[in-house]
Amino acid sequence: MATEIKAPTFPESVQEGSLATWHKQVGETVKRDELLVDIETDKVVLEVVAPAAGVLAEILKAEGDIVLSNEVIARIEEGAEASAPTAAAAEAVAEAPEATESGGLINPAARKLAEERSIDVAQIVGTGKGGRITKEDVVNYKAPVAASVVAAPTAVAEQVLEVGDRVERRVPMTRMRSRIAERLLEVTQTTASLTTFNEVDMTALMDLRKQYKEEFTKIHNGMRLGFMGFFVKAAVEALKRFPSVNASIDGSDIVYHGYQDVGVAVSTDRGLVVPVLRNAENMSIANIENGIYDYAMKARDGKLTIDEMTGGTFTITNGGVYGSLISTPIINPPQSAILGMHKIQERPVAVNGEVVIRPMMYLAMSYDHRLIDGKGAVQFLVTMKELLEDPAKILLEI
Known part of the structure; x- marks a missing residue:
């Protein structure tokens, strides 16, 4: 049985929120009351937990999307096992891991964070299933002290930065x-x-x-x-x-x-x-x-x-x-x-x-x-x- 995951009921002073972080991916097992996603409003960050145990079958709102009060953002298949993904999970292409330039796999949220921090994903060792690079891998990544090679987000070739180069980093403003x-x-x-x-x-x-x-x-x-x-x-x-x-x-x-x-x-x-x-x-x-x-x-x-x-x-x-x-x-x-x-x-x-x-x-x-x-x-x-x-x-x- 599929259970809908809805955004919280926002008070009158809050019109909408933006989906900040998914803590679970499609196909993963979730426990009742386990944290699924953070929704950022203009006042606070609201946590949405799983109403039932099962498998996260479908994600309807990706990170960065605008969500309204009580809007359906995902579905859980109650009683399902992570080893047997649902058909809805198989169709969630937007949330599927992407291939890196070196042939590995990386979650979309991890790639987004790596780009914000100007981190070369080729330098990150994935700890997820099958060597997949997760968001936690990006957060925990520490660049070598002697390294001077930084991958520009929009450049194909790597660029060597000399001492004294003027480096800028552009990140979206939070809600x-x-x-x-x-x-x-x-x-x-x-x-x-x-x-x-x-x-x-x-x-x-x-x-x-x-x-x-x-x-x-x-x-x-x-x-x-x-x-x-x-x-x-x-x-x-x-x-x-x-x-x-x-x-x-x-x-x-x-x-x-x-x-x-x-x-x-x-x-x-x-x-x-x-x-x-x-x-x-x-x-x-x-x-x-x-x-x-x-x-x-x-x-x-x-x-x-x-x-x-x-x-x-x-x-x-x-x-x-x-x-x-x-x-x-x-x-x-x-x-x-x-x-x-x-x-x-x-x-x-x-x-x-x-x-x-x-x-x-x-x-x-x-x-x-x-x-x-x-x-x-x-x-x-x-x-x-x-x-x-x-x-x-x-x-x-x-």
Whole structure:
């Protein structure tokens, strides 16, 4: 009995996806719940698993193809054995292994990856059935240190590259990266974006963290006490005082949100993602730190769901972890403002008429001037500064 493999149901915010990687080939045995294929959307990479055990009989969508919500992408023959391929499998010519120039066999996905990495497939030793070169062989291939011969993807003869040659490599932009580029360009064209700056003396916050970090870690099962928990709590309090910063524009209407869903920007190999801490106003600092840690681990492993990155009323991004001293963050639509944290750096400042050295951090808030006036933006950032320089105010909400 043939079972259809369908793409997942995409939410309304995701129109389509592109088929990234097939982990199984036609004719191979699959187990129930075994990973079959990755589908990349403009937000996350979705994994499609086998609904039943059997043999992958037919692949209807190749790598790179566009897939829609619930579209049939393959079929599994339940109960079949890999040694007895189905008729449908025999007809899947597009997925059959191709012949290399040296007479060997290579999977289409492996050839595509080899071309992207400018690797000569003749130098790769295949570990697949019958010496076939698989995608894993290309990933694990390491060029000899002394080798200077590189096969150009469109050239027939090999070209010797001398030291100092200018080599370029062209690869297609991922769907996520392409969508990020579109959204950032859209923001610059459709919002009246403006950025205001301030600086925070981090002395009190750093002293508080130093005093309690070990006890915090012990009580909260090894959770590390960072600065982000304090910044999120300070932002929540400031958002309550300045509702326009927590609002958004919907056509000709202004939507004021009676809750604070704070997005925290996380950098991944595929691009920047913004998972959301729901109802951050009800979360303790420990819960915030735990939530951010969980999101960071999921982002690293590509396990974030679309629901976890949908929505949000305000965003915080921390370029300081990469050494950024000051920047102008770009608004994350449909939100109206975003807060940028930066590197903590000791600088001479005037305190009570004396020059002292203090750990200082620049804060930057970009906001949509169509909704937020300059006065409100400046006062919001000043409130953040006051709360962070006197952390007791965060806990007392004063």
